[in-house]
Amino acid sequence: MSRNRNSNQLLIPQAIEAIDRLKFEVAQELGIAIPQDGYYGNVLTKETGYIGGNITRRLVQIAEQSLAGQR
Template sequence: MATGSKTSNNLIVPQANQALEQLKYEVAQELGVQIPQDGYYGYMATRDTGAIGGHMVRRMVQFAEETLARGGARF
């Protein structure tokens, strides 16, 4: 990617944003990490934000595997 380019994290299913936000807060609570109310993550430890994201991905993969095992939706 060229220097100065902007990247975007557009969701394929925009309605999923609310579910991802909820998942983020659930995972943070389970890990005992406080998410800043103002939405600025600059003062959080990288280890904490990485742990939240990593656990979110694990849950999403687990959900997808369970869905596929039940013969559910194809991705």
């Protein structure tokens, strides 16, 4: 499991695991093989960007659904 190496501070520490699970789920849906050892050096930049974009879309959808349910 990868760890966040940037300076952003998470408000919810459990978000790391949730984002990692979502990342693997999205990659699997897209047919992109993510290495089991966690080394991403062999994954093309285009593929990681594609995964990131789809994760962002999925997170926005989840947030919109959550907000719609609260109204």
